[in-house]
Amino acid sequence: MDKILSVIVPAYNSEDYIERCLSPFVRADAETRKKLEIIIVNDGSTDGTEKMVESYVEKYPYMFKLCNKENGGHGSAINHGVKYVAGKYFHVVDSDDWMNLTEIKGFVRFLEEHDVDVVANSFLCVADGSFKVIDKRPCISDDRYARKEILWEKVAAETELIRIHAITFKREFYLGHNIYLDSLRYYDDFEYTLFPMAYARKVAFYEPYVTSYRLGRSGQSVSIRSMQKNRDNHMKVIESLLKFYDGCSDAPESIRTYLAMGISKIVENQFQIYISLGNKKGIKQEMITFDKMLLDRYPDVYNAVSKKSIWMLRRTGYNILPVGYLVYKLVKRNQ
Structure with a gap:
């Protein structure tokens, strides 16, 4: 059979x-x-x-x-x-x-x-x-x-x-x-x-x-601790996806919309990493540089981001990053 x-x-x-x-x-x-x-x-x-x-x-x-x-x-x-x-x-x-x-x-x-x-x-x-x-x-x-x-x-x-x-x-x-x-x-x-x-x-x-x-299993790649540890790999995947998106310029508009939305989800995870490391030197500038690159080169992906916390960061010039970090620490402490 x-x-x-x-x-x-x-x-x-x-x-x-x-x-x-x-x-x-x-x-x-x-x-x-x-x-x-x-x-x-x-x-x-x-x-x-x-x-x-x-x-x-x-x-x-x-x-x-x-x-x-x-x-x-x-x-x-x-x-x-x-x-x-x-x-x-x-x-x-x-x-x-x-x-x-x-x-x-x-x-x-x-x-x-x-x-x-x-x-x-x-x-x-x-x-x-x-x-x-x-x-x-x-x-x-x-x-x-x-x-x-x-x-x-x-x-x-x-x-x-x-x-x-x-x-x-x-x-x-x-x-x-x-x-x-x-x-x-x-x-x-x-x-x-x-x-x-x-x-x-x-x-x-x-x-x-x-x-x-x-x-909730210890060691899962989706845990914030794992994402922090492997953030270089995380960024490499984002770069791979953006490069692929560049090559899909001839795809139907609806499919490009779907791809941009899909990439925006891992972008949201990247912001989660930045927020969780918000007290580290250089993280804020790294986040700003990354987001500016998206806005300049991949506006469809930039605008597909749906998390309100990320848009609040953007609208405040990323100045509320310390607040986001404190919220992250409080949530982690209560888990």
Whole structure:
């Protein structure tokens, strides 16, 4: 039987949580399991990740595949995994996240019955430890478009950023455009989700909550401490995205609007880094220089920023940065 969905699982030292990621697939019904391919890319783990994955490969060799590689970061793991994809579509699930068992069968059936470049799904945000749902992220606000094949150009400008937890690509489409992610340690998910959308023609929105995204785990790249530590990588991804945006001048206006909005989200994260380091020498000038560059060279990205705190900084000549830093410290202290 042909594989319908390949799931790439980048894994690095994931022995404490990868089982929650893998177990829903083996609990799916037998017919659905035959249509699944789970590719775990072991990115040079030094713990028991490899051994744990091997147990799944031994029990379910028709479904699980282990690919070992030297440590190279999240983006390199995705690049590596894509080489082995056999399914009609593929989706990336990080090793600390998972697909919701109750939705796997329906999602695979939907993919089997539709032929589009990109499928967006809704996802849940789940608290680490308690696993309580703390937020729901629907993939679409207009039910008229649910489960229909739609021209991307028609809806791009009004679509919220499709996050890595919510995006599935048709294999032929992704490979056909030679998408390649920078081998950075963090934040390459913005490249992964935005690069292909410049070329997409047809999309579909599947409104069930297919995936769960874990929040609050120590060491996550989205934590402010991690962003501070890796802010050079963060800026390199922004530079990569802006360079890509420069090359999309011939894209339809609605798609450029979507790309600018998507890049603005990582720009907002960059401001969060600046605010959290607001007491450091030179940070204010670095922030001003960065924002002026956006205004001068990328006004669409500059204006797509939606956070009120950033616009307050801009309107006050960035002079309220110390206030922002104090608020950050108070919030951190009370967490």
